[in-house]
Amino acid sequence: MNSPVDPNLGGGSLLIAWQLKDKNVLIVGGGEVASQRVESILVTDANIVILCPENGVSPRTRRFIELYPDRISYYDRLFTGPDELNNMDMVLTAIDDNDRSREIVELCRKARVPVNAADIPDLCDFYFGAQVRDGPLQIMISTNGQGPRLSALIKQKIQGSLTGREGEAIRKVGELRQLLRVYEPGVGGPSGRKRMKWMTQLCNQWDMEEFALMDDVMMKRLMEEGWAKERTPSFEELGGKRPDSRTTKMTPLITSWSTSLVLPSLSFIAGLLVASLFSLPRRR
Amino acid sequence: MNSPVDPNLGGGSLLIAWQLKDKNVLIVGGGEVASQRVESILVTDANIVILCPENGVSPRTRRFIELYPDRISYYDRLFTGPDELNNMDMVLTAIDDNDRSREIVELCRKARVPVNAADIPDLCDFYFGAQVRDGPLQIMISTNGQGPRLSALIKQKIQGSLTGREGEAIRKVGELRQLLRVYEPGVGGPSGRKRMKWMTQLCNQWDMEEFALMDDVMMKRLMEEGWAKERTPSFEELGGKRPDSRTTKMTPLITSWSTSLVLPSLSFIAGLLVASLFSLPRRR
Numbered sequence: 001m002n003s004p005v006d007p008n009l010g011g012g013s014l015l016i017a018w019q020l021k022d023k024n025v026l027i028v029g030g031g032e033v034a035s036q037r038v039e040s041i042l043v044t045d046a047n048i049v050i051l052c053p054e055n056g057v058s059p060r061t062r063r064f065i066e067l068y069p070d071r072i073s074y075y076d077r078l079f080t081g082p083d084e085l086n087n088m089d090m091v092l093t094a095i096d097d098n099d100r101s102r103e104i105v106e107l108c109r110k111a112r113v114p115v116n117a118a119d120i121p122d123l124c125d126f127y128f129g130a131q132v133r134d135g136p137l138q139i140m141i142s143t144n145g146q147g148p149r150l151s152a153l154i155k156q157k158i159q160g161s162l163t164g165r166e167g168e169a170i171r172k173v174g175e176l177r178q179l180l181r182v183y184e185p186g187v188g189g190p191s192g193r194k195r196m197k198w199m200t201q202l203c204n205q206w207d208m209e210e211f212a213l214m215d216d217v218m219m220k221r222l223m224e225e226g227w228a229k230e231r232t233p234s235f236e237e238l239g240g241k242r243p244d245s246r247t248t249k250m251t252p253l254i255t256s257w258s259t260s261l262v263l264p265s266l267s268f269i270a271g272l273l274v275a276s277l278f279s280l281p282r283r284r
Numbered sequence: 285m286n287s288p289v290d291p292n293l294g295g296g297s298l299l300i301a302w303q304l305k306d307k308n309v310l311i312v313g314g315g316e317v318a319s320q321r322v323e324s325i326l327v328t329d330a331n332i333v334i335l336c337p338e339n340g341v342s343p344r345t346r347r348f349i350e351l352y353p354d355r356i357s358y359y360d361r362l363f364t365g366p367d368e369l370n371n372m373d374m375v376l377t378a379i380d381d382n383d384r385s386r387e388i389v390e391l392c393r394k395a396r397v398p399v400n401a402a403d404i405p406d407l408c409d410f411y412f413g414a415q416v417r418d419g420p421l422q423i424m425i426s427t428n429g430q431g432p433r434l435s436a437l438i439k440q441k442i443q444g445s446l447t448g449r450e451g452e453a454i455r456k457v458g459e460l461r462q463l464l465r466v467y468e469p470g471v472g473g474p475s476g477r478k479r480m481k482w483m484t485q486l487c488n489q490w491d492m493e494e495f496a497l498m499d500d501v502m503m504k505r506l507m508e509e510g511w512a513k514e515r516t517p518s519f520e521e522l523g524g525k526r527p528d529s530r531t532t533k534m535t536p537l538i539t540s541w542s543t544s545l546v547l548p549s550l551s552f553i554a555g556l557l558v559a560s561l562f563s564l565p566r567r568r
Contacts (some may be wrong), residue, residue, distance in 0.1 A: 013301035015424035142300035146458030161445030174430030271555015
């Protein structure tokens with residue numbers, strides 16, 4: 001918390017997780033780029049309006065329109081004017097006509113609606129980036145418009161560094177935090193700080209896999225034997241067992257055996273045999 | 285690009301890189317949480333207004349105010365009313381008074397100014413998350429408000445999976461893309477698609493370290509021998525050398541030698557010796 005201040009900040013973006021549940025998002029265009037936008041917005045549970053003449057709708061955009069009729073309203077026409085922005089909370093353009101894109105962006109600025117114009121970074125209130133998702137866990141990689149293709153490479157590295165259990169661990173911690181709010185109600189302020197302090201302590205003590213394995217019984221015990229007594233018991237103390245600990249620990253063990261013991265042993269025996277072959281004839 | 289559509293999207297946020305260069309951001313509060321907000325906003329080159337009575341300003345917030353006098357305007361007072369929002373592009377509250385926070389959020393909604401209220405997720409247009417930064421590379425980890433502390437653990441994993449050369453690689457690719465716009469001008473449309481196709485091909489072919497090592501001479505050759513001839517030459521073809529390639533490739537070589545050859549060889553010799561020891565006495 002009390003990290004020193006950096007005297008050379010700057011040159012970047014503000015990376016944020018925008019909330020759009022039940023908000024309205026207008027997507028102008030229906031091609032391949034538009035289909036990526038549709039996908040990003042469907043994640044947020046927003047309502048989507050797509051404006052695009054029939055012949056410009058890509059197969060992928062069409063699939064989304066068919067699969068999510070409750071979320072997507074599709075209109076077979078071009079953007080007509082400022083009235084299209086009524087009740088809109090966000091606008092994304094994904095059309096080839098740059099002049100039209102600029103006009104739409106200007107209208108959005110006047111109406112104070114956040115807007116992104118595909119391929120025209122100067123006009124954008126915000127950029128998209130490569131994303132990794134695992135349930136409640138979302139990771140975004142932004143190159144600040146400098147190397148969008150490299151994001152894909154970095155995304156692969158990041159995916160490789162995760163176990164795939166992080167989403168489950170976060171889900172369980174989310175449940176625990178909800179339970180904590182039952183034991184200690186109150187939004188923000190001293191209650192919030194007290195909860196945060198205890199959660200921080202617990203997160204410093206338990207690892208990701210332990211959270212992922214936490215069940216309802218353990219959660220309840222954690223509240224009664226932990227929170228209520230102002231301490232943070234260990235995973236094992238609450239009866240937690242890591243069923244995979246033997247297998248995960250066995251794997252490297254076997255690997256190291258095969259190289260560090262088995263192979264040298266075989267070589268040793270081979271040495272014995274070779275030496276015997278040489279000594280036997282001499283004895284005859 | 286043509287990946288299949290997922291019929292079960294939802295439940296998440298829209299992760300975006302918000303642009304705030306030379307925009308105005310109001311931060312209400314000056315404590316420890318406010319100092320984290322100040323840091324995040326300084327990254328974006330926005331102008332910051334801080335409203336907080338003197339006695340509520342944390343040492344860290346104070347250091348930022350002192351270090352960035354051109355970027356931060358500090359006022360020793362409370363938030364007074366709707367006029368504070370004039371010309372503001374974003375508002376962040378970080379105060380203990382939840383009722384006051386709620387009032388400010390409501391004023392922001394009316395003025396259509398994006399707002400985040402610390403510790404009151406229901407009121408937020410957007411959430412913050414753990415961040416990793418390396419020059420133009422920014423990575424954000426969001427748990428969608430479910431396990432903010434776990435973000436720190438995931439952040440460590442991600443940092444461990446990166447070499448620290450990604451930012452440099454992105455910077456170089458950014459320069460290359462600017463050069464590309466000199467050879468092939470035009471915003472968006474067919475020119476944009478042609479540039480994107482070539483860049484994608486290059487990024488699929490070159491690795492991160494090769495981009496990081498690319499110099500001006502190589503960039504020019506890449507344009508003349510690559511772009512102009514509609515092909516993507518390799519890093520080596522352009523005279524690229526990886527000064528560290530021998531060391532990086534030696535390391536695993538030595539490791540595998542030591543386990544797969546050296547140790548068995550020693551064991552073999554040991555076998556020879558032991559067999560000899562047994563056979564020698566018999567010959568006497």
